[in-house]
Amino acid sequence: MKGEKILYLSGSWFNWANDLYKSFYNALIPNQRYMSYINGLKITLLISFFAVIIGILIGILVAVLKVASVNYKMRWLSNICNIYVNVIRGTPLMVQLLIIYNLIFTSRNTNEIVVGAVCFGINSGAYVAEIIRAGIESVDKGQMEAGRSLGLSYVQTMRKIILPQAIKNILPALGNEFITLIKETSVASVIAVTELTKAAQYIGSRTWKILPPLIIAALCYLVLVMGLSKLLSLFERRLAKGDRN
């Protein structure tokens, strides 16, 4: 009696493991489904990459304009920057995405990936701007004075002296923002971009088992983010060279 029960239990454990294996197998192998993940991953990376670049460019521009507008007493300029930052930070990303997709890019042959990258870039720019502004303000103001006293212009001093030090100070916060950005690209599925999350959902609807593909997608994000973290910490160490004795 007792032995039968153990056999029964281990049998159920075996069945369970077998089911699990089969469902992951079905989510990955037949019809070259793994290619869907890879293609989704490609699009996720593409959107993230260009969004990060757009975000950094907008972020630096807005941050420098905000700081400079205080020094040069240009109220209107900082007002424009503040409106941008407030609107972007005050509305949900998904709503922004839908508005930009439907309102601005209305033509039939828009490339959703471009829309996604631009939209995520504009969104990220607002957060990056605030991070960089904090970084600029963390640099001792004697640095600006020293640069200016040597005859360098405001912009030259900003580029060569202030920003390199500011970026070093804010690298962890900036890294955090980019990690968030990569994960938020999953929202792009609402404008019919088949990025990683959407690809997983498609496969789930075809195999009638949604969980395995989602877990596979989650693992992909995890690996991606851990790789980025590693890269950032390497970069951080390189920038810290002036700190060590």
Add this chain to the structure above:
Amino acid sequence: MIVTKNLKKVFGNNWVLNGIDETINKGEKVVVIGPSGSGKSTFLRCLNLLEEPTEGEIWFEGKKINDKNVDINKIRQKMGMVFQQFNLFPHLTVLENITLAPTKLGIMTKDQADDKAIELLNRIGLKEKALSYPNQLSGGQKQRIAIIRALAMNPDVMLFDEPTSALDPEMVGEVLELMEALAQEGMTMVVVTHEMRFAKRVATRVMFMDEGKIVEQNTPEAFFDNPQHPRLKEFLSKIL
């Protein structure tokens, strides 16, 4: 070389500079002393427009420099400045600190600037520090490098804003020595300092500032041995 006319500066409703008419000629070594809050640093920082004067005029080499049409960056290239806190650029090597401005401003090629920097470093005996970062240096070394960083631009005048106030006592000497050597070479200098011995030895003229005005000025001998103004007498009796 430098002329100020009725120079005034107000912070909030505090008149830090209260009408300064002064002429500094080529080759002069002017030392400015005075109690803290007397406006001596503000006066110095107005000379290269790090502080914008509220009223009055500043002339440098025959040009009015607090004027909208003047390219202040061009003017500043001819006015070296040394700060109390050194303000070396911590993310750049010593060599890059010195060569950044001359190369960036197109005054020298990279090679010329490097040669000049090495020559200047050699002069202060710190050639082997060329590739070090500022954080690896002592305070005295930092300040001497800050001085030659300004010299690399071949300025016509050097402004010193309390250059030894942030240094350990044992490092003051090396910085003052370098400044004295500069003075002997004929550099025009304006120095805000609390180092009275330096004022006595090097200055051609000593100024005493109090409450935003130049209260008294004279040659160092007369200034220290025979002060006239009661405020100056009181000040000297406290510090000497």
